[in-house]
Amino acid sequence: MVNYPIYLSLEQRNILVVGGGKIANRKIQGLVGKGAMITVVAPEICPEIVEQKELEVLWRPYDRGDVAGKFMVFICTDQPTVNSSVVADCQEGQLVNDCTMKERSDFYNMATLETDQLVVAISSKGTDPAQAKALKNQLAKIIGPLI
Numbered sequence: 813m814v815n816y817p818i819y820l821s822l823e824q825r826n827i828l829v830v831g832g833g834k835i836a837n838r839k840i841q842g843l844v845g846k847g848a849m850i851t852v853v854a855p856e857i858c859p860e861i862v863e864q865k866e867l868e869v870l871w872r873p874y875d876r877g878d879v880a881g882k883f884m885v886f887i888c889t890d891q892p893t894v895n896s897s898v899v900a901d902c903q904e905g906q907l908v909n910d911c912t913m914k915e916r917s918d919f920y921n922m923a924t925l926e927t928d929q930l931v932v933a934i935s936s937k938g939t940d941p942a943q944a945k946a947l948k949n950q951l952a953k954i955i956g957p958l959i
């Protein structure tokens with residue numbers, strides 16, 4: 813996959829996160845504080861997500877109407893049939909990240925270091941996210957003392 817890296821504004825955007833477990837929480841931690849309106853839908857939602865303030869929480873299974881009007885959709889359940897349904901329900905123009913299947917994602921998250929004045933984002937082009945994370949941790953040691 814050949815992608816185009818940008819630094820995207822989420823101000824006032826509606827974002828849906830389907831799933832409320834460990835990976836959904838990782839995606840949400842990266843989204844809060846960016847000015848977006850975030851909705852999470854799942855029958856079970858972990859405490860780290862529930863404690864977030866800027867968040868609408870729907871404690872139920874995903875319903876196909878949930879994607880309506882969403883700018884961006886993160887698919888993070890452990891149920892392959894649910895994940896496939898969400899992908900099928902999304903319309904042309906909605907940005908979809910399926911955390912279980914890179915082939916059907918419009919975009920990937922990157923391993924990111926962020927300060928007030930700097931962002932460093934690393935992608936392995938989807939080939940080895942653990943390596944991207946390891947490189948980020950190495951760079952943090954170099955960048956940390958410089959800023």
Ligand SMILES: C[C@@]1(CC(=O)O)c2cc3[nH]c(cc4nc(cc5[nH]c(cc(n2)[C@H]1CCC(=O)O)[C@@](C)(CC(=O)O)[C@@H]5CCC(=O)O)C(CC(=O)O)=C4CCC(=O)O)c(CCC(=O)O)c3CC(=O)O
Nearest residue numbers: 911912913914920921922923935936937938941942944945
């Ligand atoms: C395509 C992508 C789509 C997306 O999720 O955006 C994707 C997909 C998948 N990841 C999988 C596994 C793991 N992902 C991580 C970690 C991270 N994954 C992230 C991004 C991405 N992961 C995107 C590409 C990024 C790139 O281009 O490099 C990071 C960088 C950013 C973030 O998630 O925010 C974050 C580090 C955050 C940090 O900086 O700390 C770890 C390690 C860990 O969790 O510690 C493991 C276990 C690895 C192992 O065990 O080797 C699987 C298999 C799932 C399964 O088991 O089925 C898939 C599915 C597939 O490949 O299709």
Ligand SMILES: NC(=O)C1=CN([C@@H]2O[C@H](COP(=O)(O)OP(=O)(O)OC[C@H]3O[C@@H](n4cnc5c(N)ncnc54)[C@H](O)[C@@H]3O)[C@@H](O)[C@H]2O)C=CC1
Nearest residue numbers: 831832833834835836853854855856873874888889890911
């Ligand atoms: N992209 C990435 O970086 C990674 C992706 N994964 C994949 O991500 C997926 C999720 O992993 P975890 O968060 O660890 O799982 P988890 O077990 O912690 O959470 C699963 C969540 O899905 C929810 N869910 C189940 N049925 C649902 C439905 N019908 N509607 C809405 N939500 C529903 C559950 O309530 C739960 O909140 C797994 O398939 C895993 O393989 C795993 C590691 C890294």
